[in-house]
Structure formats: structure tokens, C-alpha cells
Amino acid sequence: MYSPTYGRISYDRMIDIIKEFIEKSPQSTYNISVGTDSQNFGYTKTVIVVAIHRIGSGGIFFYDIKNVKKITNISQKLFYETSTSLDIATKLSETLQKEGIDFGINIHVDAGKKGQTSKLIPEIVGWIKACGFGCETKPNSYAASSIADKYTK
Template identity: 70%
Template sequence: MHSPTYGNISFEDMISKIKNFISKSPNSEYNISVGTDSQNFDYTKTVIVVSVYRRGHGGIFFYDIKNVKRINNLMQKLFYETSTSLEIAIKLLKAFEEEKINLGISIHVDAGNNGSTSKFIREITGWVNSYGFDCETKPNSYAASSIADKFSK
């Protein structure tokens, strides 16, 4: 993973940084989000983001970049982004349980009611919810549609 604050770190170090961030203000409310966005070049550049937002007081985020064979089909690309987010969220949830961090995780999907992705929202949100995660879509899916988008270009 990479962080603008901490540089290149391992997944385990990211968990430690999140735990430390939360411990500085344990009574605050937190939103932990995982989102993925991708852009096509000769390949598909995929950016996965883990965002930890302390309500009213900013936050930290981490991201990872994966390059995969070009995905041209919009539905396949959106499902790939969502499966990548789910994979990281499940791994995060297990690490949080081990560290006694009792916070929910939401999945941010780069899809919205306006545009070509709108027809996939019901399937995607149902899929994410079936794993026990909340699902946010545009305009509320900032981890995917803002942070990941910035690094995917």
C-alpha cells in the first residue's frame, strides 16, 4: 500500500497506522471506506483505496495500484472494481477483528444513477450487501469516485 502521509507500507503497517489514528480520538465517529476505480490505457490501471475519515476532523487514506489486462466491457470493469474492493474489505475486516477494532466498513462503488453505470447499481449494491457491507454509490462514493479516480489517471 502507499500513503501520502506514510509512504510505501505493508498491509500490516497500514492496519497499525489505522489503529494508531483511531486511538488518538477513540470517542470520535469514523467512516472506513474501501473503493476502487480504474482507467483504460493499453492495460487497465486499477487503484484500490482504503479511507479512514474521522468525522469533522479529516482523515487518512492508503492506496494500491494494480495493472491488469485491458478490460473493455463496462459491466466487467465495474464488477472487477467491486470484487477488488470486497477482497480488500474482507481482509481489513479480519485484521480489525484481530486488533479489536470494532468499526464498520463501507464499499464505495464508482457507479451512479446518472450515466451508463446506472443499470448495474441494483446488482452491485445487492452483491456488496450480501457480504454484510454497506454500499455507497455516486455522489457519496468518494473513496472510489474521488480519491481512487485521482490516482487512476
């Protein structure tokens, strides 16, 4: 994982940083979000983001980059992004619960009511909710449509 503040870090270090961030203001309310976006080049560059938002007081985020064989079908790409987010959210949820941190996790999907992916939203949202996570789409899916999007360029 990478962090603009902490540089390249391990998954375990990310968990420690999240714990420290929450311990600094335990009375605050937090949103934990996971989002993925991808961009095609000669391959598909995929960016996965874990964002911790302290409501009313900023936040921190971490990201990882994976390059995979080029995915040209827009539906397949959205399902791949969602699957990637679900994988990290599941691992993160299990780890944070062991640490006594249970705010719930929202998956942020880079799809909105306008555009080619709009018809897939009910299926994607249903899949995410069936896996036990909350779901946000555009314009509320900042982890995918803003943060991850920035690092796919």
C-alpha cells in the same frame, strides 16, 4: 500500499497506522471505506483505496495500484472493481476485528444514477450487502469516485 503521508508501507504497517489514528481520538466516530476505480490505457490501471474518516476532523487514506489486462466492457470493469474492493474489505474487516476495531466497512462504488453503469447499481449493491458491507454510490462514494479516480490518471 502507499500513503501520501507515510510513503510505501506494508499491509501490517497500514493496520498499525489505522490503530494509531483511532487511538488518538477514541471518542470520535469513524467511517472506514474501501473503493476502487480503474482507467484504461494499453492495460487497465486499477487503484484500490482504504480511507478512514474521523467525522468532523479529517482522515487518512492508503492506496494500491494494480495493472491488469485491458477490460473494455464497462459492466465487466465495474464488477472487477467491486470484486477487488470486496477482497480487500474482507481482509481488512477480519484484521481489524482481531485488533478490536469494529466500525463496519462501507464499499464505495464508482457508479451513479446517471451513466452507463446505472442499471447495474441494484445488483452491485445487493452483492455488497450480501457480503456484509455497507455500500455507497455516487455522489457519496468518495473513496472510489474521488480518491481512487485521482490516482488512476
